[in-house]
Amino acid sequence: MLKFKLEATCNKTKARAGVIETPHGKIETPVFMPVGTRATVKAMAPFELKAIGAQIILSNTYHLYLRPGADVVAEAGGLHNFMGWDRPILTDSGGFQVFSLSTLREITDDGVLFQSHLDGTRHFMTPEKATLVQEQLGSDIAMCFDECVPYPCSPENSYKAVERTIAWAERCKKAHKRSDQSLFGIVQGSVYPEQRIYCASELKKMDFPGYAIGGLSVGEPHEKMYQMLDVLSEELPHEKPRYLMGVGYPLNLLEGVARGVDMFDCVLPTRNGRNGTVFTYSGRINLKNKAYERDFSPIDPNCNCYACRNFSKAYIRHLYRSGEILASRLCTWHNLHFLVDLMSKARIAILEGSFEDFKRRFEDNFNDEGGRR
Incomplete structure (x- = not known):
């Protein structure tokens, strides 16, 4: 029980x-x-x-x-x-x-x-x-x-x-x-x-x-x-x-x-991941956009997931354009890690008595390509 x-x-x-x-x-x-x-x-x-x-x-x-x-x-x-x-x-x-x-x-x-x-x-x-x-x-x-x-x-x-x-x-x-x-x-x-x-x-x-x-x-x-x-x-x-x-x-x-x-x-993180949309601490972005064609930085420099440690936005965009399954896997991996990690950080902030500040900082930094809310 x-x-x-x-x-x-x-x-x-x-x-x-x-x-x-x-x-x-x-x-x-x-x-x-x-x-x-x-x-x-x-x-x-x-x-x-x-x-x-x-x-x-x-x-x-x-x-x-x-x-x-x-x-x-x-x-x-x-x-x-x-x-x-x-x-x-x-x-x-x-x-x-x-x-x-x-x-x-x-x-x-x-x-x-x-x-x-x-x-x-x-x-x-x-x-x-x-x-x-x-x-x-x-x-x-x-x-x-x-x-x-x-x-x-x-x-x-x-x-x-x-x-x-x-x-x-x-x-x-x-x-x-x-x-x-x-x-x-x-x-x-x-x-x-x-x-x-x-x-x-x-x-x-x-x-x-x-x-x-x-x-x-x-x-x-x-x-x-x-x-x-x-x-x-x-x-x-x-x-x-x-x-x-x-x-x-x-x-x-x-x-x-x-x-x-x-x-x-x-289902949002997995569904978005399969469509090339990822969450970052700076906001939500779509890796299919041409702006990332020569962007060799990770999805999110503040993230330590497998995708961010090993691959660039440009590479993942290439995978999508080539119809490779790995694109969906990497973006899904990142999105799930992002939300699991966000809740872990929120928990730590609650335990430390700093949740309100943590929440405010996140909201101030999170800009959304598709609209803020």
Whole structure:
């Protein structure tokens, strides 16, 4: 069972440093979790993830349920054995994917009838089934099945999803039997503070070992996201970990940390890496741009990842233009290292009592070719 210990809090913000203990090891927070949707982090091998300091990765119930099937993973000895990763794993329940990827879906109070994006077959996912699948996968942290609404969303539709999310959370908790796996509740409520507070208060009554914040980073203005985090920073239990789902932009990460969030995940660093966009301490840049044709400096002189230690912007640009797979691998390696390292530095700053200054310096230096936020 999961244990969480707070080690330090910032006296000027809500930032916290802690340690989460799981059956597959400890996780120092705040932490960024690379996304391995289909039991692999795209372009990265497990030993490479360890090399960048990844403490925990995320996989997805929806995708693994459809292929290869939870029974196959269970027969392999669980997700850790199946993918060769012996550190902690968190599995998303698949709720977001059911609503975002399915070409056909019908939501009822019982569950969701959806059509597979792979072959068009129909499936019925219930809270009980989502819980069972995650137990078969054997992750350290599992998520309740929830209803995620898009942005914008009317108050009425959002409230219906909140009520359903609460009811489904209770069903997940009753169905969950695996003692070596911790089940987190998910707070929904779109951008409506009173709905977020209501959802969090109802989930707290169920006493989950951790709480996720879902339904953000779905197109709403960043200020709205921060407002919801401000609301929940006081509402969620201080003694339990908090997980902001689907957020991975560097400035958003630090704003989340400042509001008391402990865990983050996002496909952004791997997706951007495959497209030539990389994060640096000076900002975000696209290595495909001609400006880097004769730039023989590393991606970021302040970074000590494998890509920055060994290759130049010009070389990586050449790889992209030549269609070489190594380009995607190097940029993915760098981006993941960058976000993992950013959270490690934020943690050190919290422990040293200098987080507010650290955050301000980062924001002052981070300029974005594609727009600041």
